[in-house]
Amino acid sequence: MEDSSAEAELSTRSQAFNKYVLPEVEVLYRVARSLTNQPADAEDLVQETLLRAFRFIDRFDGEHPRAWLLTILRNAEHSRHRRQRPQLFHDPEEALDRINAEPDRAGHGPEELLVDVVFDAVVERAFAALPEKYRRIVALIDVEGLSYACAAAVLDVPVGTVMSRLHRARNRIRRLLAAEGIAPRRGGCR
Amino acid sequence: MIERAGPTSFQHCWQVRRALQSYLDGALPRAAAEQVAEHLASCDACAREARTYQAIKDSLARRRSPSHAAVQRLREFGAALIDESDCR
Numbered sequence: 325m326e327d328s329s330a331e332a333e334l335s336t337r338s339q340a341f342n343k344y345v346l347p348e349v350e351v352l353y354r355v356a357r358s359l360t361n362q363p364a365d366a367e368d369l370v371q372e373t374l375l376r377a378f379r380f381i382d383r384f385d386g387e388h389p390r391a392w393l394l395t396i397l398r399n400a401e402h403s404r405h406r407r408q409r410p411q412l413f414h415d416p417e418e419a420l421d422r423i424n425a426e427p428d429r430a431g432h433g434p435e436e437l438l439v440d441v442v443f444d445a446v447v448e449r450a451f452a453a454l455p456e457k458y459r460r461i462v463a464l465i466d467v468e469g470l471s472y473a474c475a476a477a478v479l480d481v482p483v484g485t486v487m488s489r490l491h492r493a494r495n496r497i498r499r500l501l502a503a504e505g506i507a508p509r510r511g512g513c514r
Numbered sequence: 515m516i517e518r519a520g521p522t523s524f525q526h527c528w529q530v531r532r533a534l535q536s537y538l539d540g541a542l543p544r545a546a547a548e549q550v551a552e553h554l555a556s557c558d559a560c561a562r563e564a565r566t567y568q569a570i571k572d573s574l575a576r577r578r579s580p581s582h583a584a585v586q587r588l589r590e591f592g593a594a595l596i597d598e599s600d601c602r
Contacts, residue, residue, distance in 0.1 A: 338596045349588045354578070363581060370588050378595045447573040465539070466574035472541055491535045497570050507566045 340381045344389035345374065351390060352397055354468040355478055358460065359401050372400040394477045446504050450497040458493035465490055524549035530560050538567055 352373055356366035376396050377384075384392055451462060464475040465486070472490075476483045501507035524530050524546060530553045536542050537550045554561045 338599060341592070341596055346589060346592050349592060350585045353581075353585050353588055363584060367584050367588065371591055374588070374592045374595060378592075378599075443569065444573045444576065447570055448577075451574065451577075462574060466571050467577045469575065469578070472539070487536065487541075494535060494567060494570055498566060501566070501570070507569075 337381050341378055345377045348390055348393050358463040358468055373397040391477045394474055398478055443506055446501055446506055450500040454493050458489050461489045462493045524553055527560050
């Protein structure tokens with residue numbers, strides 16, 4: 325009897341993990357990429373997040389899985405900083421094999437062909453020149469496509485702070501575009 | 515002479531421009547978004563401003579290049595966690 329209830333619990337955990345966590349893997353990886361310097365660190369961070377999520381999935385109430393997972397990821401990132409070095413996990417075993425095999429880690433996939441190269445180059449330069457606190461927000465929202473609320477959860481700041489930093493950051497990018505004659509200067513208002 | 519607008523109105527350019535980025539991010543309430551859209555349809559200067567910010571957003575979005583191999587490995591890692599627990 326005990327065995328069947330333990331089995332049922334396990335199955336529920338697996339189902340919940342499958343339902344709430346696995347669909348978010350790509351978002352977690354995108355966010356991890358924006359928080360770490362190396363793709364390998366991002367992968368380690370997501371692995372740690374998945375392990376923690378699996379361990380604690382039975383405490384999750386099913387509401388807002390992305391926000392829950394991003395909080396776990398943020399905490400894992402804090403722990404990773406405290407350890408000062410990334411940690412590889414040995415369970416499950418396949419993970420090590422895959423990591424050791426080092427298949428194509430570099431970003432790939434052809435960029436859109438119809439791109440205004442000059443515009444993108446200036447945006448790129450302006451983005452790189454942003455102060456760190458602005459760049460992180462832009463990376464999370466405009467590059468990785470997170471909502472204000474999710475970015476706030478990742479960075480542990482209020483949504484209002486996310487909005488004001490994001491808007492200032494885009495204003496800076498816009499100003500550089502205008503200075504280079506690529507974007508129109510602000511037109512007159514009525 | 516333009517009549518002074520109420521706090522939730524978006525008939526003046528300065529009001530629209532303050533809300534423009536939230537509008538483009540889809541973060542404005544529906545009624546406010548409709549007012550902004552209406553303004554943009556009739557104001558060339560604000561519409562140009564909106565196109566510029568949208569182009570910036572699009573340009574930044576093009577930087578997205580997740581490693582599909584890494585995402586796949588992580589999905590497999592997650593699936594393996596389930597498999598391992600099921601085997602115990």
